[in-house]
Amino acid sequence: xxxxxxxxxxxxxxxxxxxxxxxxxxxxxxxxxxxxxxxxxxxxxxxxxxxxxxxxxxxxxxxxxxxxxxxxxxxxxxxxxxxxxxxxxxxxxxxxxxxxxxxxxxxxxxxxxxxxxxxxxxxxxxxxxxxxxxxxxxxxxxxxxxxxxxxxxxxxxxxxxxxxxxxxxxxxxxxxxxxxxxxxxxxxxxxxxxxxxxxxxxxxxxxxxxxxxxxxxxxxxxxxxxxxxxxxxxxxxxxxxxxxxxxxxxxxxxxx
Numbered sequence: 319x320x321x322x323x324x325x326x327x328x329x330x331x332x333x334x335x336x337x338x339x340x341x342x343x344x345x346x347x348x349x350x351x352x353x354x355x356x357x358x359x360x361x362x363x364x365x366x367x368x369x370x371x372x373x374x375x376x377x378x379x380x381x382x383x384x385x386x387x388x389x390x391x392x393x394x395x396x397x398x399x400x401x402x403x404x405x406x407x408x409x410x411x412x413x414x415x416x417x418x419x420x421x422x423x424x425x426x427x428x429x430x431x432x433x434x435x436x437x438x439x440x441x442x443x444x445x446x447x448x449x450x451x452x453x454x455x456x457x458x459x460x461x462x463x464x465x466x467x468x469x470x471x472x473x474x475x476x477x478x479x480x481x482x483x484x485x486x487x488x489x490x491x492x493x494x495x496x497x498x499x500x501x502x503x504x505x506x507x508x509x510x511x512x513x514x515x516x517x518x519x520x521x522x523x524x525x526x527x528x529x530x531x532x533x534x535x536x537x538x539x540x541x542x543x544x545x546x547x548x549x550x551x552x553x554x555x556x557x558x559x560x561x562x563x564x565x566x567x568x569x570x571x572x573x574x
Contacts, residue, residue: 320417320418320420322357322358322419322420322421323357323422323424325358326425328426328559328573329425330366331362331367332537332557333425334420334422334428336429336430336435336438336555337428338354338370338420339430339436340428340436341420342377343377344377344434347380349380350415351379351381351383352374352381352382352383354371354382354383358422365461366463370384371384372457372458376435386406386407426440426572426574427441427556427559427560427574428440428556428557429444429535429555429560429570430554430556431444432541434542435539435540435555444554447533447569449554449569449570450481450532450533450534451481451483451519451526451528451532451533452477452481452482452534452535452561453483453486453519453534453537453538453561454468454484454485454536454537454561455485455486455487455488455513455536456488456516456536456538456539457520457538457539459538459558460487460489460518460537461492462487462492462495462499464537465485465492466499468485468558468562471562472505472507476509477508477510481568483511483565484513485510485512486513486517486518487512488515490515492515513526520539520540520546526546528547528548528553529547532547532551532552533553535560536556537557541554541555557573
């Protein structure tokens with residue numbers, strides 16, 4: 319996959335990664351390895367790059383990766399101080415079965431609609447759908463960068479009655495950072511509920527499980543029926559910006 323161009327305001331890596339799933343199809347890379355590259359990917363932080371390999375399973379791939387570079391080495395060094403490691407990269411002249419070109423400048427915010435991650439539509443096609451729950455957190459949306467972005471949307475505002483906003487830091491370290499930066503206080507002031515560090519409602523066990531007729535929009539990784547509660551509940555997936563805008567509007571909304 320070769321990504322190039324500059325994204326429009328309101329469009330982030332999560333939107334591009336979700337579009338990629340719809341572009342390839344849910345069986346578009348069965349038993350293949352998918353490399354995510356190009357100027358757009360190279361310009362992303364390592365944390366943002368991770369969103370792409372995480373979606374590889376959703377297109378049936380055997381594996382997905384971003385060819386390592388200096389950013390990767392610096393990240394590994396910071397995360398593993400004093401440890402030795404080896405970086406593996408493509409051999410010179412590596413040939414690919416197929417190269418798919420994506421111009422990210424042409425894309426708008428994307429929403430994965432029920433019942434699968436591959437049912438992706440531009441936000442304009444689903445804007446206005448009423449929601450009961452908005453959730454920012456979990457493995458694909460609980461980074462400190464996501465929490466900062468959510469706080470940017472929420473400062474000085476309140477979530478409307480009838481909407482539950484659930485915030486789930488991915489790790490204890492992220493939770494601590496959010497506390498130190500005052501993000502948790504911003505969430506509480508806006509009327510959000512803070513979950514302990516975890517996968518959040520994606521467990522569908524003890525936190526935020528959906529009732530039969532409820533509708534959620536979240537930054538979670540998957541939206542298969544029953545994964546977040548009742549099999550008849552409807553679950554939409556989107557970027558932090560789109561989830562935040564939707565939480566404030568009480569319906570799926572364009573973050574722009």
